[in-house]
Each structure stands twice: as C-alpha cells, then as structure tokens.
Amino acid sequence: MATFQFELVSPEKLLLSRQVEMATIPAAEGEMGVLPGHAPMIVALRGGIIRVRENGAETETLFVGGGFAEVSPERVTVLADEATPLASLSRAASERRLAEAEAALREVQTSDPEAKRDAALARVLAMRTAVEAAQAA
Known part of the structure; x- marks a missing residue:
C-alpha cells in the first residue's frame, strides 16, 4: 500500500517520524483524514487526537493541544503546541x-x-x- 512521511514535532522534541498509510488529525474545521497524494494545505489544529495507521492497523494515538499541520502529497508535518501519547x-x-x-x-x-x-x-x-x-x- 502507498505511504507518506508523517512527522509530529512538539516544542520539546521530534515525537514521530516514519512512513505511514494514513493519519487522522484534529483540524480546526473538523477531523481530517490524510492519505498519500493529498492536496497541499496548511491547517490549524484544535485540541484532539491524532491517529496513525500502518500496515492496515492503528499504531499510534496521541493527544495534541493544538498547533498546525502542513500537508503535501508526500508528507505531513504536525507542529503541536503539546503532544502526549494516549497511553501516557x-x-x-x-x-x-x-x-x-x-x-x-x-x-x-x-x-x-x-x-x-x-x-x-x-x-x-x-x-x-x-x-x-x-x-x-
């Protein structure tokens, strides 16, 4: 299956950087699913949950307190105000x-x-x- 580079950066550190199949991000306008080849855009994020899918399964769930995401056909970069794995x-x-x-x-x-x-x-x-x-x- 096709993938794209997903990066999640908090003020403290780079939390996640790898190839994924899909990411769901809490855009200010509502939940936004991103797949490979997505149209380029920059979106504001509200507080919510980021979900990452790899190999047909959800592999990561993280709470973000807000921020921005830059989406391109080959990459998604999330700049989060704060980010915490749901398990933590x-x-x-x-x-x-x-x-x-x-x-x-x-x-x-x-x-x-x-x-x-x-x-x-x-x-x-x-x-x-x-x-x-x-x-x-």
Missing part, C-alpha cells in the same frame, strides 16, 4: 489542567481582546478532550 495521558492531571483552564476562562473579561478570549476557550475545549481521551485509554 493521566486522567487526574488532565482533570487538574481542565480546572485551571476553566478558571483562566472565567478570569477573561469581555473587554479583553477577542483573541485572548478565543485562546482561553480553545484551551478549555482541548483539556475537555484530554479528559475524555484519558478516561477512554
């Missing part, structure tokens, strides 16, 4: 981070810039996804 995602830590994000959102004033309000809300939504993913793992 702690439910207690995710719930604590959700509570912190919700508190930060409550502190945002209506007079604050819209970008600041949007960022606080995006963080809450990402942490809700992390809690759900940790419970399912």
Whole structure:
C-alpha cells in the first residue's frame, strides 16, 4: 500500500517520524483524514487526537493541544503546541489542567481582546478532550 512521511514535532522534541498509510488529525474545521497524494494545505489544529495507521492497523494515538499541520502529497508535518501519547495521558492531571483552564476562562473579561478570549476557550475545549481521551485509554 502507498505511504507518506508523517512527522509530529512538539516544542520539546521530534515525537514521530516514519512512513505511514494514513493519519487522522484534529483540524480546526473538523477531523481530517490524510492519505498519500493529498492536496497541499496548511491547517490549524484544535485540541484532539491524532491517529496513525500502518500496515492496515492503528499504531499510534496521541493527544495534541493544538498547533498546525502542513500537508503535501508526500508528507505531513504536525507542529503541536503539546503532544502526549494516549497511553501516557493521566486522567487526574488532565482533570487538574481542565480546572485551571476553566478558571483562566472565567478570569477573561469581555473587554479583553477577542483573541485572548478565543485562546482561553480553545484551551478549555482541548483539556475537555484530554479528559475524555484519558478516561477512554
């Protein structure tokens, strides 16, 4: 089966770099499946789960807190704000981070810039996804 190069980079390190058959990424507009030969694009990512398929099976699932993905016919590069393998995602830590994000959102004033309000809300939504993913793992 045809493959493409998939790379996942977090601020700390390169987490994944190999040939894969398919990747599903949490684009801001919705889940996006990428196969070899995909049309070139750059997309913003929301907090969600990246799923990687190799040899007909799902081999990697990782939580990302947001970021960007550059897609070309031969390569996908994900630049994640944060990335954690699902198996390493702690439910207690995710719930604590959700509570912190919700508190930060409550502190945002209506007079604050819209970008600041949007960022606080995006963080809450990402942490809700992390809690759900940790419970399912």
